[in-house]
Amino acid sequence: MLLYVxxxxxxxxxxxxxxxxxxxxxxxxxxxxxAYLNALALDFERAAEGRIFDTLYLGGGTPTMLAAEELAxxxxxxxxxxxxxxxxxxxxxxxxxxxxxEKLALLKAGGINRLSLGVQSLSDxxxxxxxxxxxxxxxxxxxxxxxxxxxxxxGCDLLFGLPGQKAADWRDTLRALSGAGLTHLSLYALxxxxxxxxxxxxxxxxxxxxxxxxxxxxxxxAREFLAGAGYRQDEISNFSxxxxxxxxxxxxxxxxxxxxxxxxxxxxxxxxxxxxxxxxAEAGEYARLLSLGRAPLAPAxxxxxxxxxxxxxxxxxxxRTREGISCREFERRFGRxxxxxxxxxxQELARAGLLLEEGERLxxxxxxxxxxxxxxxxxx
Ligand code: SF4
Numbered sequence: 001m002l003l004y005v006x007x008x009x010x011x012x013x014x015x016x017x018x019x020x021x022x023x024x025x026x027x028x029x030x031x032x033x034x035a036y037l038n039a040l041a042l043d044f045e046r047a048a049e050g051r052i053f054d055t056l057y058l059g060g061g062t063p064t065m066l067a068a069e070e071l072a073x074x075x076x077x078x079x080x081x082x083x084x085x086x087x088x089x090x091x092x093x094x095x096x097x098x099x100x101x102e103k104l105a106l107l108k109a110g111g112i113n114r115l116s117l118g119v120q121s122l123s124d125x126x127x128x129x130x131x132x133x134x135x136x137x138x139x140x141x142x143x144x145x146x147x148x149x150x151x152x153x154x155g156c157d158l159l160f161g162l163p164g165q166k167a168a169d170w171r172d173t174l175r176a177l178s179g180a181g182l183t184h185l186s187l188y189a190l191x192x193x194x195x196x197x198x199x200x201x202x203x204x205x206x207x208x209x210x211x212x213x214x215x216x217x218x219x220x221x222a223r224e225f226l227a228g229a230g231y232r233q234d235e236i237s238n239f240s241x242x243x244x245x246x247x248x249x250x251x252x253x254x255x256x257x258x259x260x261x262x263x264x265x266x267x268x269x270x271x272x273x274x275x276x277x278x279x280x281a282e283a284g285e286y287a288r289l290l291s292l293g294r295a296p297l298a299p300a301x302x303x304x305x306x307x308x309x310x311x312x313x314x315x316x317x318x319x320r321t322r323e324g325i326s327c328r329e330f331e332r333r334f335g336r337x338x339x340x341x342x343x344x345x346x347q348e349l350a351r352a353g354l355l356l357e358e359g360e361r362l363x364x365x366x367x368x369x370x371x372x373x374x375x376x377x378x379x380x
Contacts, residue, residue, distance in 0.1 A: 002251040003053040003082060005040070006262030007063040007074070008283055009033060011098070015131035015201070016159075018193035020264035020281040021061040032283060033066060036263070037073050039287035043261045043279075043296060044081035051259065052083050055248040056090040058112070064098040071103055075110030084111075089247040091116055096142035097134030104149035114246075115146055116184070119156040122173040126162045129207075130190075131197065143180060153244055155184025160222070161215040162190055163198075163207045170218045171225070178229040183244035187222055187237055189215055216370050223366070235321045236369045253321050255314045255333075262286075263296075274305040307334065311341055316376045319355070324363025338362075345378060 009028040010021045022028050056078065066074060084090070091114040092107050107115070121127055122136040139156075146154055156177060160170050177185065190209065192199040201207035210218070223233060231239040238249060251258065260267045264281035268274065278301040280286040289296040305313075311334050318325035331337045338346050346362060349355040354375050356365050364372055 001051055001053055002055045002057070002248055002256055002258035003048070003051075004057045004059060004248075004258060004260040004262075004265055005074075005078065006059060006061060006260065006265040006279075007066065008036075008061040008263050008281075009065050010060070010062045011065060011095075011133060013131065013197075015129075016190055016192065016196055016198040018196050019061075022283055027283075028065070030067070033070055035287050036283050037070060037077065039283075039290045039296070040074070040262055041077045041081070042290040044077060046290075046295070047259060047261060047267075048082050052085055053259075054085050054088055055251060056082070056084065056088065056112075057248045058090075058092040060093055062095045062098060062118075063092055064094040064103055068100070068102045068106060072106050072110075075106060075112075079110065089114055091246070091248060093118060094142065094146075095134060096138040099142040099145060101145050101149065104145055104151070108149050108151065113151075114153040115151050115155070116186075117142060117146075117154065117156040119173075119177065120159045121162060121165075121169065122176055123165075123169045126165055126169060129163045130159070153183050155186065155240070155244070155246070156182055157186045157188065159188055159190045160218045161210050163201075163209055165210055165218075167214070167218060167221070171221065174222055174225055178226060178231065184238070184240045184246055185226065185231065187219070187239070189219070219370050223369070233322055233366065233369075236364075236372055250321070253317045255310070255317065268305070274310055276303040276305055277301055278303075310334075312379055315342075315379050319362065319364045319376060320369075320372060322363065324356070324358070324361045327360045327362065342379060349375065349378070 008021045010023045013023045022032065026032070064071070090112045092112045093116045095118050117139065119139050120130065120132060122139065124135050127134060143154065158173060192202050192209070198207065202209070226239045227233070230241060232242065233239050234245045235249065235253060238246065240246065257269050258267060259269065260279065263279055263283045263286035265279045267277045278298045279296050280289060280298045280301070286296045314330070314333070315325060327338055346355060350357045350362065354365055354368055355362050364375065368375055
């Protein structure tokens with residue numbers, strides 16, 4: 001089983017961010033953080049007992065925004081209340097601007113064996129335009145400190161299609177990070193989500209993003225460049241050096257069960273059917289519910305995943321990966337074969353070259369990764 005732990009605090013909100021996180025002196029202040037850690041300990045006691053986890057993903061928000069003593073406490077909560085399988089992958093997300101030698105030493109001592117740095121870009125100008133405070137120099141400093149602390153498995157998240165981004169900016173960032181030996185790169189196209197400052201700026205004509213063709217060129221260049229630099233494409237947005245694929249991500253893509261603890265975290269567990277549960281996305285209310293001994297769930301936070309939804313999600317997530325889906329495994333899991341469920345669609349897509357058939361496996365043809373959603377939507 002996979003374990004995700006959410007730390008919903010950020011120094012300030014990035015202009016494009018629609019994730020749940022709390023920013024600002026009061027909402028993300030020391031008092032709020034302390035109350036949150038107490039609540040998280042209760043959440044662990046209620047939900048983690050009796051489970052064995054294969055992975056941990058400490059995400060946010062910004063886990064490394066916690067002060068060193070708070071980070072130590074969080075790691076202690078996890079160490080004392082969660083049981084991990086031998087060799088478990090344990091990732092911490094880290095914002096380069098908030099990492100210190102002390103925090104890195106704590107993460108290392110706390111069993112974290114994988115770092116995922118929120119780099120996004122190495123252009124200071126582009127970082128400013130997206131409302132991020134960190135600078136490229138912070139990334140290099142964080143990387144040097146992480147290596148000194150003994151971390152080998154270090155990946156990063158990058159964004160493309162940023163306001164004003166040129167192909168050269170993107171290429172320089174990828175060349176520099178792959179040259180620095182990062183083990184894993186996640187590349188995401190910037191999406192102007194409704195309600196964010198970025199979307200408002202775009203609606204008011206103050207900001208424009210590169211057009212679809214420019215974005216597609218950036219993506220295709222990255223795929224080709226990273227293949228030449230020794231990275232395998234694990235999934236549409238994820239690339240890794242050999243032996244450094246993210247086990248936690250693959251767990252999601254393979255439809256494994258996961259427990260998400262913390263405000264706003266999502267779990268997907270099999271309990272008399274498959275249930276998706278979402279925790280309350282407001283740290284104060286999350287803590288209040290736990291202090292009353294109640295489940296810290298969002299209103300209407302329990303969704304029964306019908307077999308039809310589960311089959312569709314399994315196919316749509318699996319086809320996006322390099323391993324694709326196994327038709328035999330599909331039948332074993334769901335008791336019916338692909339054709340029973342989707343009729344001639346898989347074969348038609350394979351004949352059109354959109355899916356690749358490899359023995360009894362099917363996967364999306366990588367040539368169509370950039371337009372994957374327009375193909376996968378046919379399975380709905
Ligand atoms: S650091 Fe991440 S979670 Fe926090 S505001 Fe920025 S994008 Fe959102």
